[in-house]
Amino acid sequence: xxxxxxxxxxxxxxxxxxxxxxxxxxxxxxxxxxxxxxxxxxxxxxxxxxxxxxxxxxxxxxxxxxxxxxxxxxxxxxxxxxxxxxxxxxxxxxxxxxxxxxxxxxxxxxxxxxxxxxxxxxxxxxxxxxxxxxxxxxxxxxxxxxxxxxxxxxxxxxxxxxxxxxxxxxxxxxxxxxxxxxxxxxxxxxxxxxxxxxxxxxxxxxxxxxxxxxxxxxxxxxxxxxxxxxxxxxxxxxxxxxxxxxxxxxxxxxxxxxxxxxxxxxxxxxxxxxxxxxxxxxxxxxxxxxxxxxxxxxxxxxxxxxxxxxxxxxxxxxxxxxxxxxxxxxxxxxxxxxxxxxxxxxxxxxxxxxxxxxxxxxxxxxxxxxxxxxxxxxx
Numbered sequence: 317x318x319x320x321x322x323x324x325x326x327x328x329x330x331x332x333x334x335x336x337x338x339x340x341x342x343x344x345x346x347x348x349x350x351x352x353x354x355x356x357x358x359x360x361x362x363x364x365x366x367x368x369x370x371x372x373x374x375x376x377x378x379x380x381x382x383x384x385x386x387x388x389x390x391x392x393x394x395x396x397x398x399x400x401x402x403x404x405x406x407x408x409x410x411x412x413x414x415x416x417x418x419x420x421x422x423x424x425x426x427x428x429x430x431x432x433x434x435x436x437x438x439x440x441x442x443x444x445x446x447x448x449x450x451x452x453x454x455x456x457x458x459x460x461x462x463x464x465x466x467x468x469x470x471x472x473x474x475x476x477x478x479x480x481x482x483x484x485x486x487x488x489x490x491x492x493x494x495x496x497x498x499x500x501x502x503x504x505x506x507x508x509x510x511x512x513x514x515x516x517x518x519x520x521x522x523x524x525x526x527x528x529x530x531x532x533x534x535x536x537x538x539x540x541x542x543x544x545x546x547x548x549x550x551x552x553x554x555x556x557x558x559x560x561x562x563x564x565x566x567x568x569x570x571x572x573x574x575x576x577x578x579x580x581x582x583x584x585x586x587x588x589x590x591x592x593x594x595x596x597x598x599x600x601x602x603x604x605x606x607x608x609x610x611x612x613x614x615x616x617x618x619x620x621x622x623x624x625x626x627x628x629x630x631x632x633x634x635x636x637x638x639x640x641x642x643x644x645x646x647x648x649x650x651x652x653x654x655x656x657x658x659x660x661x662x663x664x665x666x667x668x669x670x671x672x673x674x675x676x677x678x679x680x681x682x683x684x685x686x687x688x689x690x691x692x693x694x695x
Contacts, residue, residue, distance in 0.1 A: 337366050337369040339360075340361070340366070340369065343357050343614075347373055350617075353614060357615075358611065361611045361614065362562065362611060367607060367610075370610040370611065370614075373614060374609070374614055375641060378641050382620075383681075385680070385681050386678075387645070387683050387685050388675065388683070388684060389646070389648070390437055390439050390441070390647060390684075391440070392433045394444045395444070396420070397421065397446040397447050398417070398418060399451070400446075400448045402479075423456070423460045430467075430471070438668065439471060440472060440686050441686045442471055442472070443508060444476070448479070448480065450487070454490070457499060458499065461473060461475070461502040464503060472505050472688065473503055473506075474508055474548075474686075474687050475504060476507065476508075477508055477509075477510035478510075478511050478528060478532070478537060479527055480511075481499075483528075492535070493539050496545060504545065506548075507537065507540055507548070508547070508548055509548035509550035509582075510550060512550045512569075513527070514552055514553075514557045514562075515533075515534075515568050516557065516558070516560070516564055517530070519557050522556060534569075538572060541576035541577070542578075547578060548623070549569045549573075549579045549581075549582050549583070549619070550584070551583075551584050551608075552585050554600035566612060566615050566616065569619075570616060570617075570618060570619070577618070580687060580689060581622065582619050582623070583624075583625050584608045584625075585625055586605055602629070605637070606633075606636065606637060609624065609640045609642050613641025614641070622643060624638075624642045624644070635678045638675070645671060
């Protein structure tokens with residue numbers, strides 16, 4: 317099936333030189349001519365063990381899209397509460413109401429943490445997600461976003477997953493659109509892509525049976541996009557999902573993007589097994605990580621950016637991923653907790669200088685943005 321207009325057009329000036337792979341020659345031709353890849357193409361790419369070929373092909377696409385630019389932000393991860401009524405077997409962050417270790421920040425504490433970070437870093441974005449805390453209603457979030465926006469108007473507020481929006485709507489007896497409108501009016505700029513996990517129904521029921529359904533997750537982002545609220549999208553891979561689950565997930569997101577054009581980036585998230593009930597499954601290695609990024613770039617012909625969330629890998633793997641279709645290293649991820657509570661050991665306070673150096677050492681050009689990809693404000 318041809319897709320027009322193409323996000324990435326065929327290269328100008330003739331065919332470029334690729335590492336050859338006769339079994340994937342037809343897929344290579346599709347990419348070269350800007351023809352959309354289908355489900356079977358995705359399966360064949362995941363079944364291939366030819367990582368250099370996948371990387372070269374994906375790299376050519378990212379060069380056509382964004383040249384040598386690599387986008388980054390200086391962002392604070394602010395997990396305002398870890399109290400959650402939903403039990404997901406892959407999560408090591410959440411605590412049940414009244415369970416030891418649970419916490420909830422006041423709005424004053426949130427503002428204080430932002431202020432303290434701004435004193436040390438040129439912050440331009442806040443990434444705020446948390447548990448489904450029954451004690452925090454819509455009024456809390458409206459007041460919090462308004463307070464952040466008034467105190468720090470140049471800071472881009474990316475906050476609350478579709479799962480959190482759904483929970484607020486259910487408890488407030490309001491529609492998703494009503495919730496999103498209230499939050500947008502209070503200062504919310506965009507939604508993160510969390511909560512998508514894996515859309516395949518059978519697998520989703522095994523790892524997060526009580527979480528927002530796949531269809532509802534997609535509908536909440538559809539509504540947000542129509543309201544002018546952009547978002548990211550994600551996949552959680554490396555647990556018990558099949559390659560069919562992965563391709564199905566990506567193509568469902570691609571179909572929504574055809575309709576709304578609201579996804580700014582796609583972020584593959586590697587599952588961290590430590591401290592979770594399914595850690596006996598183990599984790600995928602760097603080989604699968606790089607395949608995931610490359611194949612995502614090839615299948616997503618309508619999402620402009622592929623982002624590596626380096627806290628799920630490590631800094632060296634994130635650097636290599638820049639040659640496998642990735643054009644965004646995310647942010648400094650100051651104070652990231654969710655992945656680290658699952659056993660991740662990457663730095664918590666990475667400096668902007670270190671992040672830029674990582675990009676430059678790999679031969680790319682750092683470009684400072686927020687999640688709108690047009691913002692350049694610093695505090």
